[in-house]
Amino acid sequence: MSKLYEFQSKKLLKEGGIRVPAGDVASSPAEVREIAQRIGKPVVLKIQVWLTGRAGLGGIQFAETSEEAEDAASKMFGMKVKNFVIDKILVEEKLKIKSEYFAGLVIDDSKKSPLLIFSSAGGTGIEEIARSHPENVSQISIDVLTGLREYEARNLIRKTGISGKLLLQLSDVLTKFYKVARHYDARSAEMNPLVLTEDNLVYAADCHLTIDDYAVFRHPELGIEVAREFDRPPTLLEKIAYQVEEKDYRGTFYFFQMAEEVSKDEKLIGFHGAGGGGSMMSMDAVLARGFKLANFCDTSGNPSASKVYRASKIILSQPDIRGYFASGSGVASQEQYHSARGMVKAFHEEKLSIPGVIRLGGNFEEKAIEILGNYLKDIPAKVEGYGRRDSPEFCAQRLEELIKENQSACYEVKSVVDPALPPNCYSFETLTGKLAIDHEKCPDCGTKGCIEACKAEVLKLEDGKPVLSVSPEEAKKGKCTECLACEIFCTFHEQDAIFIHLPIPGLKEYREKIIKKNKA
Structure with missing residues (x-):
């Protein structure tokens, strides 16, 4: 689930007609002072x-004047709070509170409906309040076809002992609250506290919304960069990785950095899993050997070779890793040769200089292991392929041995080099990239094996040269599956005339920053 910050959530509530304290978000102490001056009253930071x-x-700090606010903010910015470094502070009018309430909305999976909870005794420790003072807490399951009707909101609040004008005010807030949460596909939302001020006005003094990951695409206005549940802001490399997942529906690509800053004496490795349970088991195996994971990565659900290629390139954008470990489920139904081809292309482009152990268990694992063995002989480092009969523990041991043989050398991130394609080469767009063929090399090809390698049958021979057998529009829509088989065959068996360009937006610039940082 994708979490919104308080200032973002309050913006949505305000647009939905719910009263929130006057204020704004600041990115510096000077901005805090400016906002406090604009409010002209005591503020909360x-x-x-x-x-x-x-x-x-x-x-949370209080200030009576703009000067006090600026001084407090100067101490708050840059604070390390768990996994967050503070770079934003919400500055708001300090409300004069008469009483506090709680309103929370969650999706009740058992009833397959939204569940609205209201408390007339505030929300701090709502579970305990519900146990010790059940008369102060009520709840209602909402029919998504009708929404929360006003009389239902009134009845909900009335059960907690509230009546009169306050009942009407609160019921109006709750119906608007539900509409906001429903409109933005919130999996959970809460106003805690919802307060009544001394001038008898109801405000959402604090609020939080969490958006359903699968609905984020419907709400670009929210500016959610990564539709994942994080306990910290996503890193730049995670944002780059998410763009790959977001734009390619074929299979899953999940990437999470676990050790962005490490010392060079640590046994840091890149981790590439396939399937949640198998990946967890494989992580346990390498951790038991004293390795530290630079990242967690999962490519499962039958991903394309191009998606696995991009995952490998992103994993290899992390400096100072000493090995590459790929292992997941031993019984995956996805064709393992797609993963093998993706890694072969990535490792060759990278001229991989650290050892890798690749455990590919599942359909066609023998073919996948053969691909790894045949086409990764000439890179600087040793890469070994294994299957389901080889345990993660054995594979972790092999990686440890290979790293020792490689004298524990650390990986150096390389620049992304754009392909130097002939100006008049034959080319067509694929779903996420571009396939180019240098027809000038084709007359020297004796096998024309790229045609047979293309199981999607999008290539045919025309005057002895491979060309599209389908329209360019069909190829771009996905008829070309980006299996990489034609490129792998041509590169290693024939004239090296085929290249599939699979761009990763932002990766080139990211790597240049890493290289510059390492040189400093």
Whole structure:
């Protein structure tokens, strides 16, 4: 689930007609001062993190003047709060609160409907309040076809002992709250506290929304860069990786960095899993050997070879790793030769200088292991392929031995080099890239094996040269599956005339930053 910050959530509530405190988000102490001056009243400063209990972490401060606000902010910016470094502070008017309430909305999977909870005794420790004072807490399952109707909201609040004008105010807020959450496909939402001020107005003093990952594409206005549940802001490399997943529906590509800053004496490796359970078991095997994981990666659900290629390139964009370990489920139904071809292309482009152990268990694993063995002989480092009968523990042991043979050398991130294609080469667009063929080399090809290698049958011979057998539009829509088989065959058996360019937006610039940092 994708979490929104408090300031983002409040913006949505305000647009939905719910009253929120006057204020704005700041990125510097000077901005904090400016916002406090604009408010012209005592203010509260709140760090913007996806955490609860901010007050106990020093993340909520009060100030009577703009000068005090600026001074407090100067101490708050740059704070390390769990996995967050504070770079945003919400500055708001300090409300004069008469009483506090709680409103929370979650999706009840058992009933397959939204569940709205209201408390007239606030929301701090809502579970305990519900146990010890059940008369103060009520809930209702909402029919998504009708939404939360006003009389239902009134009845919900009335059960907690509230009546009169306050009942009407709160019921109006709850119906609007539900509409906001429903419109933005929230899996959970809460206003905690929802407050009544001394001038008898209801405000959402704090609120949080969590958006369904699968609905994020419907809400580009929210600016969610990575539709994943994180306990920290996503790294730049994670953002680059997510773009690959977002734009290619074939299989899953999940990438999460686990050790962005490490010392060079640590046994750091790149991890490439396939399937959740098998990946966890494989991670345990390498961790038991004293390795530290630079990342977690999962390519499963029958990904294309091009997707696995991009995953490998992204894993190899992390400096100072000493080995590459790929292992996951031993019984995956996906064709393992797609993964093998993706890695072969990536490792050759990278001129891989650190050892790799690749365990590909599942359909056609023998063919996949053969591909790895045949086409990774000439790269600087040794890469070994294994199948389901080889345990993750054995494979982890082999990686440890290979790293020792390689004298524990660390990987150096290389620049992304754009392909130097002949100006008049034959080419067509694929679903996520471009396939180019240098027809000037084709007369010297004795086998024309690229045609047989292309199981999707999108290539045919015309005057002794491979060309599209389908329209360019069909190839671009996915008829060309980007299996990489034609390129692998031509590169290693014939004239090296075929190249499939699979760009990764942002990776070239990212690597240049890493290279520059390492040289400094």
